[in-house]
Amino acid sequence: MKIRSKLAWTYIILLVIGIITISAYSILTIRSFLLEEGEQQFERDVRSLALTTSSFKNDDQFDEKIRRQAELSRYEMAVYDKDGVRFLTFPDEAFGGVQAYLNNNLMEELERSDGTPIIQNSEESQKLIAYVDLEESDNTAQYLRVSQDKSEYYAAAASIRHIIYAGMFFSIGAVIIVSFLFARYIAAPILRLNSAALDIARGNLDRKIDLKRNDEFGTLADSLNHMASTLRADNKKLKMLNEKQSQFFADITHEVRNPLHTISGALEMLELEKLPPEKKKQYMNTAQKQIKRVARLFEDIKTLQRYDFDESFINRRKIDLKELVKEAEHAYQPIAQKKGLELVTRNITSCKVNADPDKLEQVLDNLISNAIKYTLEGRVTIGLEKKDEVVEVYVEDTGPGIGKEHLDRLFDRFYRTDKARSRDKGGTGLGLSVVKGILNAHQSDIKVESKVGKGSRFYFTLPISA
Structure with a gap:
């Protein structure tokens, strides 16, 4: 996998995990908040309904008033007498599976509550239920049961959840696009630097990198340019040294060959039997002169070699x-x-x-x-x-x-x-x-x-x- 893909997928995975985590935390937090706020509002409404119910007169309109109150408040309501027997419900279908009387424990708990509603909110139940003691009532009603589906409280949470989901998917899409663009932006100079380094390694020392960036990539590009320039200069020096070395050995060969030829010619002439003494002396002087010349040559070479390699x-x-x-x-x-x-x-x-x-x-x-x-x-x-x-x-x-x-x-x-x-x-x-x-x-x-x-x-x- 190329570095651009690695960078892109790394950013995508990290950011997607972050977005999902934040979104899930936000949904749970909002849902808990809405339910808590709903419970507080539910308790206030139950107190208000209890106060209103206890004020109704015990006449022919009592049942109608209870039904109208339940209808206006949009709560499910059931009324019990002092013995805990239910005698009025609205709507009737909401209480099909509910017992028609209150158990003694609940009644004793309500009597001790001094008119404070008892809220029941279990995870198994789909409803939020409240019981309240009407205490001194102007009618036969003694206890009031109020309930409502929890879905009513989660409706707002569901809307917010949908909004969060939409934002989350939009964010993930944006993250994917931005990650690939960002990875491409980050990887582009790396690829250019890699290509330039390969060119330099292949001997193309004239390659110049112009990133026009002020970050670490720009610094690395300048370093590679400097390295190429240094290698170019060193390569030029090596070529010159190689040429000089080749010329040096060619010159040594030439400089030694000439006196050797002269010495060889003089020795050949000295082998002649009838060579006059003055000619013999002349050829001897010539050979000695050329021998001294070769000796001076190697003495000079020795001096130069010491200069090149001897610190002392x-x-x-x-x-x-x-x-x-x-x-x-x-x-x-x-x-x-x-x-x-x-x-x-x-x-x-x-x-x-x-x-x-x-x-x-x-x-x-x-x-x-x-x-x-x-x-x-x-x-x-x-x-x-x-x-x-x-x-x-x-x-x-x-x-x-x-x-x-x-x-x-x-x-x-x-x-x-x-x-x-x-x-x-x-x-x-x-x-x-x-x-x-x-x-x-x-x-x-x-x-x-x-x-x-x-x-x-x-x-x-x-x-x-x-």
């Missing part, structure tokens, strides 16, 4: 950037001079930071070596610039610059702006990725500013340590 990737301690920059300048000054470039420093003053010196040295090595490698003429500048509570470390060059289309992917693994030229210069394609990984581990980031034909500026910031 960096070992911080207080260091002075001035000393670190000076060491890098001394290491690369001969390389720059050999290429005809000017390697200069700017604003190199003592500046303490809390960082891993070995990893920062690796960052400076990559940035400075890249700057020297790609700068054909001019200079390379290493500098520090203090800004409030941080220090900016930068490396500038006067090289060819980098196009805007490459800046977003410049720090991706194995990404090269000019793949052929980069390989010729012996790069692994992982240097800037290693730089980004090390700086991210320091809660910093590498940034770049570049203009084609005017050079590039790589920089990052670190908090100054007191």
